[in-house]
Amino acid sequence: MAEEDALARTLDIARAYIASRTGRPVWPETTLVALRGALGGALPADPIDATAVIDALARAAEPGLVTTTGPRYFGFVTGGALPATVAAEWLTAAWDQSAGLYVLSPAASVVEEVTGAWLIDLLGLPADASVGFVTGCHMANFTALAAARHELLRRAGWDVEADGLQGAPRLRVIVGDEVHVSVVGALRMLGVGARQVERVAADDQGRLKPAALESALAGAQGPTIVCAQAGNVNSGAFDPLDAIADLTSGHQAWLHVDGAFGLWAAASGTLRHHVNGIERADSWATDAHKWLNVPYDSGLVFTAHPAAHRATMSLTAAYLMRSPEEPREPMDWTPESSRRARGFAVYAALRSLGRSGVADMIDRCCRLARRFADRLRQEPTIRILNEVVLNQVLVRVVPVAGDADAATKDALRAVQEERICWLGGSRWHGLDAMRISVSNWSTTDEDVDRSADSILRAVRAISERR
Numbered sequence: 001m002a003e004e005d006a007l008a009r010t011l012d013i014a015r016a017y018i019a020s021r022t023g024r025p026v027w028p029e030t031t032l033v034a035l036r037g038a039l040g041g042a043l044p045a046d047p048i049d050a051t052a053v054i055d056a057l058a059r060a061a062e063p064g065l066v067t068t069t070g071p072r073y074f075g076f077v078t079g080g081a082l083p084a085t086v087a088a089e090w091l092t093a094a095w096d097q098s099a100g101l102y103v104l105s106p107a108a109s110v111v112e113e114v115t116g117a118w119l120i121d122l123l124g125l126p127a128d129a130s131v132g133f134v135t136g137c138h139m140a141n142f143t144a145l146a147a148a149r150h151e152l153l154r155r156a157g158w159d160v161e162a163d164g165l166q167g168a169p170r171l172r173v174i175v176g177d178e179v180h181v182s183v184v185g186a187l188r189m190l191g192v193g194a195r196q197v198e199r200v201a202a203d204d205q206g207r208l209k210p211a212a213l214e215s216a217l218a219g220a221q222g223p224t225i226v227c228a229q230a231g232n233v234n235s236g237a238f239d240p241l242d243a244i245a246d247l248t249s250g251h252q253a254w255l256h257v258d259g260a261f262g263l264w265a266a267a268s269g270t271l272r273h274h275v276n277g278i279e280r281a282d283s284w285a286t287d288a289h290k291w292l293n294v295p296y297d298s299g300l301v302f303t304a305h306p307a308a309h310r311a312t313m314s315l316t317a318a319y320l321m322r323s324p325e326e327p328r329e330p331m332d333w334t335p336e337s338s339r340r341a342r343g344f345a346v347y348a349a350l351r352s353l354g355r356s357g358v359a360d361m362i363d364r365c366c367r368l369a370r371r372f373a374d375r376l377r378q379e380p381t382i383r384i385l386n387e388v389v390l391n392q393v394l395v396r397v398v399p400v401a402g403d404a405d406a407a408t409k410d411a412l413r414a415v416q417e418e419r420i421c422w423l424g425g426s427r428w429h430g431l432d433a434m435r436i437s438v439s440n441w442s443t444t445d446e447d448v449d450r451s452a453d454s455i456l457r458a459v460r461a462i463s464e465r466r
C-alpha cells in the first residue's frame, strides 16, 4: 500500500538521520542557490507517488538541515528531541487530531489536562493555575499578557474583549531593560507600542533592579503589568522574583514571568533558588521545545487567573460543540482554534524522564556550561563575560593588541567554518561575544571538550595572526 510504503521509507530515513546526529556536520553543507535548485522547479502537473515524494524531499533537504538535534549544537537556546517525543510526534501526525475542542479529540484534551497538572507540580506553580499549549514562548507571552490586559481592565471597569482598546483606561507596562524582544512583540500585538513600554534598569548580569522598579511603581497610576524574566537569553541570569513580587503585590500590579528556558530551574533542587518567589506571579511563559527537549513547536503558558485566561481566549459559535461533561476545551486557553495536538509530545517527555530525569537533564546542561567556561577561561586571551549561573556562556576574545570585537567575530567565524559545533554571536553591554547555550539532552563531556578545543584553536590562530 502506498501509505505503508511511504511510512516504512520515512522510518528508514529518520533512523539513518538520527543515527548520524553525533557524527554529521553541525552546519549545513550547501548553499541557498543549491537548495533552491534541489527543492524548486515548477508545481508538479500530476500526482506523484508518496514514497517518491518523501525520497526526493529527504535527498534535497538533508544538505540544508542544521543538526540542532545533535549534541554539539549550542546556538540560540535550542533543545534537541528526546526519543519518546519524536515517536509521540509521529503518532500525533498519524492520528492527526485537531486539539481545539474535546469533541474533536477527547484524548488530546485529557492529555493536556494531565500534562498541565504534571507541569504545574514540577515547576512549583499554584495548583489551580490554568495552562495553554501554544507554539512557543513568544505566543505564551502573548497569551499571558492578553489575560493580564483583560483582568486589569476588568478591575478598572472596562471590558476589553467587547469594547476594544480605544477609550480604555491606559495600561502601564514596566519591564527590565534586558526584556526579551518577544515580550515587546507580544505587547505590540496587544495594543501597547514598543515606545509605551517603560524600561527600568538592569544590573551587569541583566537582572532587573528592584530599586529601579520601586521608583517606577511609585509613579504608577492605574492598571500596571510588570514583566520579569527567569533566564536572560544571553547571560542566563534571573530577575529577583521574590523582591519583585513584594513590590508588585503592594501596587496590585500583574506580575508576568518570561521563563522561556529559565523556568525549568524550578524543576531542579540545586537551581530552584534562582526562581524563589515564582509562585507569587500572576502568569508564566515557557517553552517545551527549548529545555524540555520536545520537538518544535511547543510553548506553554500558565496563569494564576483561570477565569481571566479563559475569558480572553475563549470563543463560541453555534457549530463549535462543547461537551456537557465540561471537560477541558483546549481552545479556551490558546489564541488558536484548530491546531496540532501538542500535548502528546510534552506528555511523552515528562513520562519518559520523570521528575528526576528532568532535574538531571537541567543540572547536566548547567554542569556542562560550567565545564565550557572553566576550560575556555584558562586561555589568557579569553574572557567569560557572564556569571555562569545556568546553561549560558558568553565568550569574548581580548587579544594582547588590536580590536577585541573584531577578534571575537573572527574567532566565531573560524569556529563556524570548522563545523564541529554550532555557535552564534551576540552583543553584551556593547561588547561582541560568542554565545554558548547548552540545552540538549544528549550533550556529553566529550562534546563540550571537542567544541572547546575548536574554539581554542580558532582563538589561538587569531592571536598568532595579530
Ligand SMILES: Cc1ncc(COP(=O)(O)O)c(C=O)c1O
Binding pocket: 076, 077, 135, 136, 137, 138, 139, 180, 182, 183, 229, 231, 232, 233, 258, 259, 260, 261, 287, 299
Ligand atoms: C527569555 C525568552 N523569552 C522568549 C523567547 C521566545 O521564545 P520562542 O522563540 O520559543 O517563541 C526566548 C527565545 O529564546 C527567550 O529566550
